[in-house]
Amino acid sequence: MVLERLGSSIYTALKKVFKAAVVDEAIVKELARDIQRALLQADVNVKLVLDISKRIEDRTLKEELPPGISRKEHVVKVVYQEITRFLGEKQVQLKVELGKRRVVMLVGIQGSGKTTASAKLARFLQKRGFKPALVCVDTFRPGALDQLKQLAAQINVPLYGELDSKDAIGIAQRGLMKFESQDVVLIDTSGRHKDEKELIEEMKQLEKAIKPDEIMLVIDGTIGQQAELQARAFNEATPIGSILVTKLDGSARGGGALSAVAATGSPIKFVGVGERIRDIEPFVPSRFVGRLLGMGDLESLIEKVRDAEIKIPQKKAKQILSGKFTLTDMYEQFEAMKGMGPFKRLLKLLPGMSYNIPDDMIETAQGRLEKWRVIIQSMTPKERENPKTFSSSRIRRVARGSGTSEKEVKELLQQHTMMRRMMKQLRRKKIPFLAGKQFPKEFRQAA
Numbered sequence: 134m135v136l137e138r139l140g141s142s143i144y145t146a147l148k149k150v151f152k153a154a155v156v157d158e159a160i161v162k163e164l165a166r167d168i169q170r171a172l173l174q175a176d177v178n179v180k181l182v183l184d185i186s187k188r189i190e191d192r193t194l195k196e197e198l199p200p201g202i203s204r205k206e207h208v209v210k211v212v213y214q215e216i217t218r219f220l221g222e223k224q225v226q227l228k229v230e231l232g233k234r235r236v237v238m239l240v241g242i243q244g245s246g247k248t249t250a251s252a253k254l255a256r257f258l259q260k261r262g263f264k265p266a267l268v269c270v271d272t273f274r275p276g277a278l279d280q281l282k283q284l285a286a287q288i289n290v291p292l293y294g295e296l297d298s299k300d301a302i303g304i305a306q307r308g309l310m311k312f313e314s315q316d317v318v319l320i321d322t323s324g325r326h327k328d329e330k331e332l333i334e335e336m337k338q339l340e341k342a343i344k345p346d347e348i349m350l351v352i353d354g355t356i357g358q359q360a361e362l363q364a365r366a367f368n369e370a371t372p373i374g375s376i377l378v379t380k381l382d383g384s385a386r387g388g389g390a391l392s393a394v395a396a397t398g399s400p401i402k403f404v405g406v407g408e409r410i411r412d413i414e415p416f417v418p419s420r421f422v423g424r425l426l427g428m429g430d431l432e433s434l435i436e437k438v439r440d441a442e443i444k445i446p447q448k449k450a451k452q453i454l455s456g457k458f459t460l461t462d463m464y465e466q467f468e469a470m471k472g473m474g475p476f477k478r479l480l481k482l483l484p485g486m487s488y489n490i491p492d493d494m495i496e497t498a499q500g501r502l503e504k505w506r507v508i509i510q511s512m513t514p515k516e517r518e519n520p521k522t523f524s525s526s527r528i529r530r531v532a533r534g535s536g537t538s539e540k541e542v543k544e545l546l547q548q549h550t551m552m553r554r555m556m557k558q559l560r561r562k563k564i565p566f567l568a569g570k571q572f573p574k575e576f577r578q579a580a
Contacts, residue, residue, distance in 0.1 A: 142171035241351035243324025246379035252284035268308030269294035
């Protein structure tokens with residue numbers, strides 16, 4: 134999960150509040166100190182840390198409790214609201230309209246992941262029905278055009294670039310002429326360092342020549358507080374319209390990169406949360422903080438399901454709900470889950486799951502799913518369609534063919550029976566998804 138160490142620390146601090154018999158000034162001050170420590174370890178700017186912790190302490194101790202809300206619930210609500218305020222209270226979307234071209238110029242220092250981010254953004258827009266195109270004007274880094282060609286080919290998005298030309302402005306202008314009918318044109322520029330005066334000047338000239346609708350600053354989430362210096366330098370050169378933070382999947386210093394928002398006053402619109410081309414998400418502060426504090430994020434999970442294109446025909450859905458759920462159907466669901474991303478990341482999106490499941494348990498579940506996929510692959514079509522045909526000899530054969538044990542094959546068959554029964558129950562009655570008892574009602578509604 135994004136900034137997992139930070140989220141886990143704040144989650145632990147909040148648990149202390151819920152375990153306390155009375156929420157008094159001492160408990161609140163301890164909470165403020167714990168949050169200070171967590172944010173500083175995440176490399177958030179010291180001034181911002183002090184501001185956040187002071188506001189949490191003041192509001193918790195001085196504000197009147199809303200009707201029907203306990204002191205503990207109020208504490209959690211304040212923490213949630215203040216961290217959301219620090220990141221920007223509302224989601225700011227990328228403005229793209231069908232049939233009306235929008236030009237977005239991506240800028241950033243070399244090594245920030247800008248080229249990959251361009252392709253990720255193109256795929257994100259493509260999946261939502263838009264026609265994106267890519268223009269490579271990185272004439273500085275050897276191999277930049279080849280890299281973008283490979284990425285564009287993966288997602289079947291048109292690309293314009295000139296291998297031997299050093300005329301960045303000319304390439305950009307010719308690319309825009311070629312892609313007049315696209316909904317959005319993403320321009321990947323050369324990587325710059327804040328002290329590289331020639332490249333900064335080229336960026337100014339490029340902005341002046343093509344007049345993009347938006348300039349998006351790509352920031353590496355692992356550089357910590359250095360992000361603020363970079364953001365200021367870029368904003369002085371060309372007005373930054375939005376920010377895309379990359380490499381937030383494993384960095385403990387992501388808080389420093391997020392501090393760049395305060396430096397420029399520009400909103401974060403996207404975050405990169407993995408290495409694959411699909412690993413990009415719109416940045417919604419409230420949902421992000423909800424996940425950070427262990428509340429989960431069902432909306433992001435639903436988005437992942439949509440992106441994975443998990444579609445069950447109506448006829449098939451009726452069969453499944455009537456109990457005709459085969460091992461082939463089970464295998465298709467495993468494949469769909471695999472396409473949605475790492476199992477651990479999916480579980481982190483569920484309310485109450487974020488910090489309650491030990492990593493070794495998640496890894497065990499992940500390993501079991503992988504084994505089950507291989508076991509089903511080792512079955513005959515008849516066996517997959519009708520599990521009742523399984524005998525001891527068939528179980529032995531499948532176990533040998535899949536490199537697993539007979540016990541594991543039996544576990545899979547038992548799991549299939551349980552899932553088939555559950556499908557039938559879903560038709561007859563509503564089964565609550567999650568009770569959501571980990572946090573008070575007011576806190577859950579805030580997300």
